[in-house]
Amino acid sequence: MVIVLLGPPGAGKGTQCKRIVDRFKLTHLSSGDILRSERTAGTELGKKAQSFMDAGKLVPDDLIIAMMSGAITKAKGNCVLDGFPRTVVQASELDRELERKGNSIDAIVNLVIDDSVVENRITGRRSCPACGAVYHLESLKPKVDGFCDKCKGQSLTQRVDDTPDVIRERLKTYHQQTSAVVGYYTGAGGEVLDVDADRAIDAVTAEIIKNLESLILAK
Ligand code: ADP
Numbered sequence: 326m327v328i329v330l331l332g333p334p335g336a337g338k339g340t341q342c343k344r345i346v347d348r349f350k351l352t353h354l355s356s357g358d359i360l361r362s363e364r365t366a367g368t369e370l371g372k373k374a375q376s377f378m379d380a381g382k383l384v385p386d387d388l389i390i391a392m393m394s395g396a397i398t399k400a401k402g403n404c405v406l407d408g409f410p411r412t413v414v415q416a417s418e419l420d421r422e423l424e425r426k427g428n429s430i431d432a433i434v435n436l437v438i439d440d441s442v443v444e445n446r447i448t449g450r451r452s453c454p455a456c457g458a459v460y461h462l463e464s465l466k467p468k469v470d471g472f473c474d475k476c477k478g479q480s481l482t483q484r485v486d487d488t489p490d491v492i493r494e495r496l497k498t499y500h501q502q503t504s505a506v507v508g509y510y511t512g513a514g515g516e517v518l519d520v521d522a523d524r525a526i527d528a529v530t531a532e533i534i535k536n537l538e539s540l541i542l543a544k
Pocket residue numbers: 332333334335336337338339340341446447449450451459460461462464465522523524525526527529
């Protein structure tokens with residue numbers, strides 16, 4: 326089963342994916358998280374991706390497609406895709422790759438939200454380098470300020486690309502290159518579930534899960 330989560334940076338894709346994978350027993354595949362692990366591990370891919378990520382630009386399609394194709398295979402085709410596809414080329418390659426594997430996309434969720442809201446979400450985002458849990462300075466505070474609830478004693482960190490300048494660039498990139506992916510899917514006759522993401526985390530989750538249950542479990 327393959328679920329795709331679309332939406333601008335800071336829309337809440339990672340936050341919602343963690344809840345979707347719990348409900349449907351799938352693997353969460355975040356292209357951004359995978360790239361950050363590659364960087365931390367100092368791999369060739371991580372080195373090639375670094376300058377694009379730090380500038381808020383997209384990493385070249387060929388690198389991303391190879392990386393995600395490997396990750397989907399490893400997940401045995403049962404996954405929630407977060408941050409991928411981000412271009413129409415990536416979307417059509419994903420279709421081709423899934424078809425080759427006898428698989429296809431079961432549901433596409435698009436988190437809809439204004440740039441003005443996501444700016445605050447991204448600047449306030451803090452995450453745990455040990456377990457990947459994501460918090461927010463105002464909307465999702467840890468129990469002890471600055472420390473992960475699960476990994477006691479682990480300080481939360483801010484992503485290097487979560488600064489106002491890079492956020493502006495990432496939003497520009499989203500509007501110029503990624504928003505067209507929604508049109509790619511609807512143009513191909515696919516059903517894209519638009520969800521208002523400017524609501525409390527639980528309200529957004531409830532709508533997504535309810536819709537996925539009727540869409541997927543009814544199949
Ligand atoms: P994305 O994966 O789309 O970039 P995240 O899931 O990392 O976004 O969320 C960005 C930030 O916004 C995080 O700090 C997260 O805790 C917070 N957040 C996510 N969803 C909501 C929401 N519905 N309301 C308020 N804050 C949210």
